Amino acid sequence: MVRTTPHDPPFTDPQPLYRRVAVQLLGELRDGTVPPGARLPGERRLAEHFEVSRETVRQALEVLRRDGLLATDRRGSHAALPGPPAQSPASLTFPVGARTAEPSTGDRASVAWEVPSPEHAAALGLAPGRPTLVHRYLSATADGTGRRTAVTSFSAVALAEVEELARYRDRADGTASAQLRRAYDWMRRAGLTLHHRDTISRLADTTSVRVVRRVHDQYARPLEITDLLVDARQDALVYEFTLSAAG
Template identity: 80%
Template sequence: MARTASPDHSPADASPLYRRVAARLRGELHDGTFPPGGRLPGERRLAEHFEVSRETVRQALELLRRDGLLATDRRGSHVALPGPAPQSPASLAFPVGARAARPCAGDRATVSWEPPSREHAEALGLAPDRPTLVHRYTSSTADGGGRRTAVTSFSAVALAEVGELARYRGRADGSASAQLWRAYDWMRGAGLTLHHRDTITRLADTQAVRVVRLVHDQYARPLEITDLLVDAGQDALVYEFTLPAAG
């Protein structure tokens, strides 16, 4: 279905759309979604990420360039904030197994502040009906095939220890795009060692499998639980691994 681009101005809005997109992107630059020295996705991908037109993205980027937050060369736009250059740590793009690490066609990710499912609440030690940050992710190929869906609930510990995650509460309305592909890097940067335990079960009479991932830190405190549905032909299995804290 074709997307209708949002207008750059609305009588009910206090500021033009491109300024609001610039403000959201500025927040992502500061919370490390795009690290210092890192290259931003192209205008098309950013337009899909923010669900606006490419012209709106272009205006937002120009505003951030004038503020000294971005620099542009022949390879694209780069984050000009001070800080260490991006590295390639031995970590995983969140959510694991959901294909793309960066926003692209066929990907959709949102966050909401709501009570998680009972299974998630019990795994995270949350009281019934207590809200938390819930991330929903869907991915599919260009032809609509290979669909994968993931629902993640974060614990109170994760939100207290990891500032980059906690800042999403204010914009967790369930509709705005929110790619948290660096979530595990943020956790490691907060000094948390990540212990993953994945239980993979093939769904009866289908080629799909359900992956239930529970992540603890070095103190056995739950950080997040993810339900991931993917197409695969393997039997059920369980595997575990650990990522050390950064530094």
């Protein structure tokens, strides 16, 4: 009898693609890219991020869900790793720096669905002439000094990802009061990690200071841009940001 030696089978990766995606996603959950308790981006966004199909993402999420690392409710999937909830850092009141330290005579805010300034449109990646949600804010101290104005334009990403902001579109007529104090909390609850970049400059021949704030998420997508003008004759500009300590 002639003994034959079978050929070695071709090498295959013992770990299916969906498990590798689950491991990568778990790494991002652990390093804080998605804060504990925050909602994960949708399957389509995750598929683009990991460059796989939505079905692969769905299988990866199911692996983490079975291991108790994700919780799913009607709002989507949430990171369930041990750690402080996403709401635990001190909230940043929107728009940051626009409210005066002294008692106010009554701040005023409104939203409009309109074409933003060319500078805002370019920063948000909006096509020329495309409207978006624009928020205007005015604040002053009781004696009328310390006037602060802020104009914020939100990106298409922010309106698509943050349900609370999207609801304002149908009532954004420019006249109704619209205090968006919790806008940054809404963004974080939608699973977005917020990166703030402020550029501060003094306006020539005035006592005013201009602050241009740009906020993007963990995927470098723009979320909003704010133009803040502050009468700085008496006020100091103070910005306080709180970040969770690494686990």
